[in-house]
Amino acid sequence: MTASDIVFLLPEIILSIGASLLLIAPVIGWRSRERAAKWAMLILLAITALAVIICSNVVEGLPQTPNYSAMFALDGFAIFFKLLFIAAIAMIALLSDDFLRESRYSAWEYYSLLAFALTGMMFMASGVHLASIYIGLELMSLSSYILAGFFKNEEKSTEAAMKYFVLGTVSSGILLYGISLIYGVTGSLNLLTISKAMSTIITNDALMFGIMLLGAGLCFKIAAVPFHVWTPDVYEGAPTPIAAFLSTASKGAAVAIFARIFYVGLHDFQLDWSNILATISALSMILGNLAAITQDNVKRMLAYSSIGHAGYVLLGILSLNVMGLRGVLIYTLVYVFANLGIWATVLMLRRHAYAGERVDDFEGLHKRAPFWSFAMVIFLLSLGGIPPTAGFIGKYFLFAAAVQAGFGWLAIIAVLMSAVSMFFYFRIVVAMYLREGREAEVAITPALKWVAGVSLAVTLLFGIAPAPLIDQATRSSNWVATRAEILPHAGR
């Protein structure tokens, strides 16, 4: 390891030192200074973001790690997702602030775990080696198991954590087994070497089995059918900001590695896995959106909707074309912001630990908080993919990718299911605007306003003027696209 190699890892090094300091803070006598925890966390995130930007500029001048044989890359794809994750975690930290103050659990530990999860996610975004990807994934997962059960005196929270932990570790085991089979056949864990080895293999049962297990493990992490059963229970039981974390940042990280592994490592076998993923995608869209219709609990509804969204993102992965790859980047960003906005609005309704969860709780919100009700409508339209919100741009790319890749039937299911999804998203709108009588009780804090406001700005801005986002996604996905051999000049 030379000095210049450290540059690649500097943001993660800073972040993990910071996370450790957050853990130590209460021990050295800062336990009572709970308010400082939030600011410490936000400063740490700001420094990390700055480090990512500076390091990426430094790295641009350096040759990328030789042959890309190392475990870690700081390419455009990684930078895009790292900055997205940092922004998402910052917003989740803001969402958590009042929640923690009322619940009397230690904020320091909470933020420290969140920072460790972020470290894992940033590793995942950069991982080009199955071992480093796996380590990042486990760091994120272990932190989120604890966070899901952070309200250790609440039965629901503990139950959620337990379910998440048991199923999550099993899925990690399956993933690991898949990785070991792929290693056995190709002799490497590096994605580029794997892809090179695969180009000489015509068919191999062990390899296929390995890919399937790897895919199953990843599908668990992004909550795609039939590996989705944990999602509603965990979202419902976990503290609301953690449900927000699981449905946005954590899922986004899983999408990032999913895309990178399949685009860079396994693209030669696309004909073998794309149909399996297409089935999973179709099932996720159908089941997620149909099951969401019957939910009266907003957290469960969002859980099922996030299953549906996993199906949409899979469209981008299984298409294996430029459109799809860009779509994955754009959609993840758009989805994260729209979802965080919705979670912020849900938290505005909270009066005690688990309130603001029933659809009924939204009744008459437009009278109490007209602006935030309007924002909520925009977020819901964005998730449903209605222009002129950013969600439409994301869905446009994914649908276009599916049509271009010849998955017309899947695109038809996708568009019809996005129409169905408006039915349950609009149940919240109906409650907010169309049911008269009750007036929702709200507790709107500045932190929540910031999160919802930023999300609203992003959702509307990229809906009306999407060109910068698309250009950024194009630049950021360039490296992966080249390695996946899907750029136009490489013959498509």
Added chain:
Amino acid sequence: MDIGILNVVTYLPLLGAAFILFFFSDPKKIRYAATVVAAIDFLASLVLWKNFDPNAGGEAIFQFRWTRDWIPSLGVKYDFGIDGIALLLILLTTFMGLIAIWSSFTAIDHRQKEYYVLLLLLQTGMIGTFCALDFFLFYVFWEVMLVPMYFIIGIWGGPRKLYAAIKFFLYTLAGSVLMLLSILALYFFNDGGIPFLHISGLGNGNTFSMLQYHNIGHLIPVSLQMWIFAGFFFGFAIKVPMFPFHTWLPDAHTEAPTAGSIILAAVLLKMGTYGFVRVALPMLPEATKKWLPFIIGLSIVGIIYGALVTLVQKDMKKLIAYSSVSHLGFVMLGMFALNPMGLKGSVIQMINHGISTGALFLLVGIIYERRHSRMISDYGGLAKQMPMYATLFLIAALSSMGLPALNGFIGEFTILIGAANRNIWWAVFAAIGIVLGAAYLLWLYQRVFWGPLDNPANKNVRDLNRRELGLLVALVAVMVWIGIYPKPIFDMIDKPVEYIVQKVDPGYFNAPAMHMAESK
């Protein structure tokens, strides 16, 4: 800097809505402000008309072009431009928009600010759809219309408003997302093709320009055209609505507030027919001919079935709603005659239906405001109590059933000529529809206005006030004008119709036999 007059017409209502949202709180001021905005928008659209050149041919029929890059990496342009058909529909939109806003003064008594803001927002969406010459932009405006209409039905509607609103929303959305897939297929065909389906593209690069697709239409393989047409068909046929996709319409119309019904009937339904004229016919000529028997069949079923169902309705508003199914069947029939006469009649009938049915919904709304009942059985003998109202209702009904010297006649007659030119039987069925149309409207009129005034609740009903009279006289004036002197309208759509027939049936103008039959 050239801001483009089409942008002015399109975004003026949006600006007005924002202005009202931020600066007004007194309901009375809001009402007047909204009316003023709609009136200015109407005047702006008249300026469009004044500067429009009906003699321009070829691609120059699309005038007032205003083009800017929007999303360069996808080839999406912000491209506005209108031909005579779009101009007519924009005039209809701004006119009926003004009528709708003006008609709501007393009907809407709660949450007025949101109401007028949404109506103005809806108007921007509608005008934008007619102006867009880029598919991406077209789709965006198409969807933008949905949400305001959903709220207008859902907040200010009748007892079953929630059901009607979501039904309207989901039906239309389901159709429009399928349309999106067809747009994508066109896009890929024009560019790189769809390798997996072994469809090679033309390599023309990224574009969503409708005019480009007009030009490559005949190059698309027929099998692909059929699929693309299917997607567009669902998008447009649901909006029209054609039988059997019409079931959302009676619910939406019955539950919507009066102004919502007016806009829905006058403009939103025309989105579907406009879509066929602008997109399906010129871009997919082969598929249009292959789908023709099916669509003609559905149109005829729609005409007859719609009229029969209309005949037995007990609710006046529902009756008029169902009559739309029948009338729009005419529009579709004329359009798919695929000759200039049929298409012209079809376009004119779009306008006529907007005026006449809009007027009828307004009339039903007026009596509903007074009596809070729309049941035909609650009325009878109203002619004695409300002579002005009865007279204007009669004119609107006669216009809707196609009496000569009123607008409906011009449209229906032209459609009949066009249809008979293709196939005499189509005209026969259409004529049956006209007879049934006269039956349900006259029977309605007879039950409501003639006979003894035996319901005591009707004895104290006021006749029209000045505002209502003004609205109705304006509508009737347009009916009479189109009925007596339709030449300006025919002139306006002459070239656009020629352009479309040229694309969909290039052989038409070369076949001398057909030319003879066509009385120009």
